[in-house]
Amino acid sequence: MTSDIINKIFDWLIAFLVSGLLVWFGITQPVFSFFSESSVPEIDTKKLQKHVEELSQTYAPRTPELEGIRPAAHYIYRQLTKAGQTSGKKPKYQAFWTMGGGRYSNVIFQLGPATAETIVIGAHYDTHNSFPGADNNASGVATLIELARSLSVVEKDLPIRVELVAYALSEGSVLGTKDMGSFKHAKMLKRKNREVKLMISVDSVGYFTNKPNSQQYPFSFMKLVYPTTGNFINITTHLQDFSSLRQVKKSFKKASNLAVYSVTAPEIFPNITNSDHINYWKHGYPALHISDTTYYRNKNYNTVNDTADKLNYAGMAMVVQGLYQTVMDFPKSKGNYIAEPEQHKIWIINPKDRKN
Numbered sequence: 001m002t003s004d005i006i007n008k009i010f011d012w013l014i015a016f017l018v019s020g021l022l023v024w025f026g027i028t029q030p031v032f033s034f035f036s037e038s039s040v041p042e043i044d045t046k047k048l049q050k051h052v053e054e055l056s057q058t059y060a061p062r063t064p065e066l067e068g069i070r071p072a073a074h075y076i077y078r079q080l081t082k083a084g085q086t087s088g089k090k091p092k093y094q095a096f097w098t099m100g101g102g103r104y105s106n107v108i109f110q111l112g113p114a115t116a117e118t119i120v121i122g123a124h125y126d127t128h129n130s131f132p133g134a135d136n137n138a139s140g141v142a143t144l145i146e147l148a149r150s151l152s153v154v155e156k157d158l159p160i161r162v163e164l165v166a167y168a169l170s171e172g173s174v175l176g177t178k179d180m181g182s183f184k185h186a187k188m189l190k191r192k193n194r195e196v197k198l199m200i201s202v203d204s205v206g207y208f209t210n211k212p213n214s215q216q217y218p219f220s221f222m223k224l225v226y227p228t229t230g231n232f233i234n235i236t237t238h239l240q241d242f243s244s245l246r247q248v249k250k251s252f253k254k255a256s257n258l259a260v261y262s263v264t265a266p267e268i269f270p271n272i273t274n275s276d277h278i279n280y281w282k283h284g285y286p287a288l289h290i291s292d293t294t295y296y297r298n299k300n301y302n303t304v305n306d307t308a309d310k311l312n313y314a315g316m317a318m319v320v321q322g323l324y325q326t327v328m329d330f331p332k333s334k335g336n337y338i339a340e341p342e343q344h345k346i347w348i349i350n351p352k353d354r355k356n
Contacts, residue, residue: 028225028262031246033253040255040324041150043317051079051142052134052206053308061130064102064169072125073105076141076166080109083148087111087155096168096184099177104168106181111151112158117333118189120163120199120285121147121323122182122276124170134308135298139206139316141166146320151327160197160333170203170276182276186283197330198244199287201277205233205319206311207298216296218270230297232259233319237277237288238267244286251329252322258315260322271296290319 055062059072073093080091093105107125123140127133148164167181174180182201189196208231215230217223233252237245242264252260267273271294277287292315295301300310 028264031249031253033250035257036254040321041153043146043150043320045313045317047149048142048146048313048316048320049308049311051145052138052311052313055125055138055141056132056134056306056308060127060132062125062127062133063130063171064098064104064126064174066130069104069126069168073107073166073168076107076125076145079145080107080148080164080166083145084109084111084152086149087152089152089155094165094185094188096181098169098179100179104181106168106185107166108185109148109164110161111148111155111164112161113333115161115333116193117195117197118161118163119327119330120165120185120189120196120280121202121327122165122167122185122199123202124167124181124276126167126169126171126174128171128302131302131304132307134306134311135206135292136204136294136301136306137170137202138308139204139311140202143202143205143316143320143323146317147323150320150324154328158327160327160330162327167276175274176278180276180279183279183282186279186285189285190283196280196285198248199277199280199285200248200323200326201275201287201289202291202319202323203275203289204291204294204298204301206313206316207292207300208232208312208315209297214297215293218296226261227259230293231315232261233290233315233322234293235260235262235288235290236272237262237264237286238272238281239264241286241288245288247329248288248290248322248326251326254329255321255325256318258318258322290323 059068062068062072077091091107091109094108095105097103123144124137125141144164165185169181210231213228215228235245245262249260249262265272275289277289280287300306
C-alpha cells in the first residue's frame with residue numbers, strides 16, 4: 001500500500017516536472033546559439049545618440065495635436081536619404097487620412113530585390129502626450145535609420161526585399177485603431193498582395209542597466225526563468241509566430257554579446273499587444289515586437305524624464321546589429337518581381353522644418 005502511494009507520488013512529480021519544462025520551453029523559446037563573430041558592421045553610437053537627441057529635443061513633443069510630428073517626419077526622411085546614399089535608394093512618404101480628418105504620413109525606405117516577398121521592420125515616431133519620448137520611441141527610429149545605413153552598404157546582396165517604415169501614429173488613443181500608421185501600411189501591403197515573411201516592431205530599445213533588481217515582470221513567477229537585471233533585449237509574439245521568433249532570436253545571438261530573451265504567449269498576456277506588430281497580425285502576417293520591456297524596466301518611460309541622456313547607445317547599437325543579422329540570415333527570395341510606383345512628398349516644407 002505504502003509502495004503504491006510512493007509510486008503515485010513519483011508519477012505525479014514526473015508529470016509535474018515534464019509539464020513545467022514544456023511550459024518553460026513554450027514561453028521562453030530557448031535557442032542554443034552564441035555570438036559567432038559574424039560579419040555584422042560596426043554601428044556608430046554617436047549617430048544613434050544624435051538622432052535620439054534631435055527627435056526628443058528639437059522635434060518634441062511629437063504628437064498629432066502639436067507641431068513636432070510633421071517636422072519629425074521630414075527629419076526622418078532627410079536622414080534616410082543620407083543613409084541611402086551608398087545604395088542610391090531614397091525614402092518615400094505614404095500619406096493617409098485619419099477618421100478625424102487629420103493628414104499624416106509614414107516614411108518608407110525600401111532596399112533589396114523588388115520581389116513580393118518582404119521583411120518589414122518598423123518603428124513609430126510619435127510620442128505619448130507631450131513627453132520627450134527618447135526611449136519611446138526615438139530609440140526605435142534611431143535604430144531604424146542606422147539599420148538603413150548598414151543595409152544600404154550591402155544592398156545588392158540582400159536576400160529579400162526589406163521595407164523600413166517610420167510610423168506616424170501609434171501612441172495614446174490611436175493604439176488599437178485603424179488610424180495607426182502601421183495599420184495603414186499593413187493594409188496597403190495586403191492590397192498589393194505582398195508576401196510579408198516577417199514584420200518586426202522596434203519599440204523602445206534604448207534603456208539598459210546593470211543595476212540589481214531593475215527588471216520587473218507582470219507576474220512574479222516570471223522571475224524564476226527571466227533575469228532580474230535589466231540588461232537584455234526582449235522579443236515577444238503570440239503563439240502562432242513562435243517559429244519566426246526563434247529565427248530572429250538565433251540571429252540576434254549570432255550578431256553580438258547582447259543578452260536576448262523572449263516571451264511567446266497568448267494575446268491576452270500583458271505587453272504582448274502594445275505595439276505596431278498587432279496590425280500585421282490583423283492582416284495575416286507573422287509579426288513580433290522587440291523592446292527593452294518598457295515600463296517593466298525603465299521608470300522614466302512615458303514621463304518628462306524620458307530623455308536622451310538616460311539611454312545606453314552601446315546597447316542600441318547591438319540591437320541594430322541583431323536586426324542586420326536577421327535580414328542577412330533570411331533565405332534568398334524566390335518570389336515574383338514587382339514594380340513599385342513612385343510616391344511623392346505630400347507636404348510643402350516650411351522653413352522652420354528645414355533643420356539638420
